[in-house]
Amino acid sequence: MDLCERCELSEAKIRLHMESDSMHLCNDCYNELMAEDLDVTLQPLLETFSIKDYQGISRTFLVERRPDPMGIFLEASETIEFGYKFAVHGELDCDQQALLNKLIDKAQIGIGKQQVKSGVFPNGQPYHTIMNDQFTGLIEYDETAEGLPLVIIDGKPFSWEEVGRMLMTYEGFQMKLEVYDFTDDVPEGSGPPNKNKTVM
Numbered sequence: 001m002d003l004c005e006r007c008e009l010s011e012a013k014i015r016l017h018m019e020s021d022s023m024h025l026c027n028d029c030y031n032e033l034m035a036e037d038l039d040v041t042l043q044p045l046l047e048t049f050s051i052k053d054y055q056g057i058s059r060t061f062l063v064e065r066r067p068d069p070m071g072i073f074l075e076a077s078e079t080i081e082f083g084y085k086f087a088v089h090g091e092l093d094c095d096q097q098a099l100l101n102k103l104i105d106k107a108q109i110g111i112g113k114q115q116v117k118s119g120v121f122p123n124g125q126p127y128h129t130i131m132n133d134q135f136t137g138l139i140e141y142d143e144t145a146e147g148l149p150l151v152i153i154d155g156k157p158f159s160w161e162e163v164g165r166m167l168m169t170y171e172g173f174q175m176k177l178e179v180y181d182f183t184d185d186v187p188e189g190s191g192p193p194n195k196n197k198t199v200m
């Protein structure tokens, strides 16, 4: 692991570019330098929290904060690889505790609903089904799939092929794919009208 060039104690994770050179820094040093530069005070915040998912299982998140010229970015990522991840963004002068509460609320809503059901066919073949004709996922890099994405849904990784198979339940239907910034709230869609809505 690369050590931070400023404190030489923690893992360097972020590269800070300055006028003529750049420094490889740990999160804390990066935040301190950015906060100084942007003239914001970093309020003390929880660094971790645990909340229960749709099955009542406790999920633990690490909180990372990053001030940038556009505002304050807060991310909660689960302590497992390819787990749940949520982020929010606030103004530089926002109440950081309120921003953290917003992040925890967002995480609570996100992990509170199951979107994909998994099972096994009688022949032993596993399958996944999209439960309410829609899902919200996070696009990640799949190092095994030559340029195809890995999609994190329900805090679990799905290969692009698995996502494709799930969609085949909807052969003949239209679909809409829309992407959102990591910090945006994704609105709920309405789903296919003939499946979800009552015909009067």
Ligand SMILES: [Zn+2]
Binding pocket: 004, 005, 006, 007, 008, 009, 010, 025, 026, 027, 028, 029, 030
């Ligand atoms: Zn450091």
